């Protein structure tokens with residue numbers, strides 16, 4: 001039988017701790033042997049508060065696996081939220097968040113697309129991670145994402161964005177800013193602008209323009225919060241973009 005590195009580690013540790021083990025075998029951290037009490041209750045939520053991770057269950061830190069359990073809880077929560085939203089007829093959107101999140105949950109994401117997601121937001125790193133493709137241009141990748149039946153909104157930083165829906169593809173021109181001060185929160189502001197416009201029934205190019213405006217605004221100052229004094233100008237631009245008020 002082949003001796004693995006793990007076997008070697010265990011036998012070495014058994015030799016090292018032979019005196020304390022007093023002839024017993026060393027139990028490895030496969031967690032199969034654990035016998036934690038199981039606590040059950042009718043519901044792990046109250047109104048809009050949900051318990052997950054360490055707040056729902058803890059194990060002795062020598063066992064580990066708390067991160068894994070917390071991740072499994074988070075996945076179950078995301079599944080439940082999306083299923084409830086679909087059942088209620090809500091528009092659903094997913095932001096791919098980071099290339100690391102995509103790498104860790106690619107199969108889950110494609111599963112969600114199959115079950116029905118209306119809008120997917122991605123940046124350059126995230127869409128490359130999603131398709132494990134480091135060379136195709138972003139318009140091709142946007143089409144590919146749209147091919148999964150979602151409205152694809154792909155941000156390409158200072159180069160603007162691509163929006164794909166079915167066979168349609170729109171280029172969102174970048175909005176230049178005098179100085180990029182802090183990019184913190186820009187992606188979320190972009191998505192917020194896009195969602196506002198989309199849910200207001202604006203055509204896709206106008207959704208992209210408002211999203212771009214919000215992103216450009218957010219990178220122009222420190223921190224993600226838009227100063228109150230900037231809103232009147234933002235509202236004025238938004239009114240000009242709004243197809244309902246722009247016509248009148």
Ligand SMILES: Cc1cc2nc3c(=O)[nH]c(=O)nc-3n(C[C@H](O)[C@H](O)[C@H](O)COP(=O)(O)OP(=O)(O)OC[C@H]3O[C@@H](n4cnc5c(N)ncnc54)[C@H](O)[C@@H]3O)c2cc1C
Nearest residue numbers: 052053054055056058061063064065066067068069070071
């Ligand atoms: C020393 C040690 C070693 C560990 N090693 C491992 C390991 O090897 N493998 C493993 O899988 N797990 C390990 N764990 C367990 C693992 O870290 C936890 O199970 C896991 O982080 C739980 O995730 P969580 O999101 O539930 O909680 P946390 O990661 O603790 O997140 C809770 C967050 O909420 C924030 N917070 C708390 N109260 C407030 C408040 N009032 N307002 C705003 N924010 C608040 C906290 O600052 C924190 O950021 C270890 C834990 C410890 C302590």
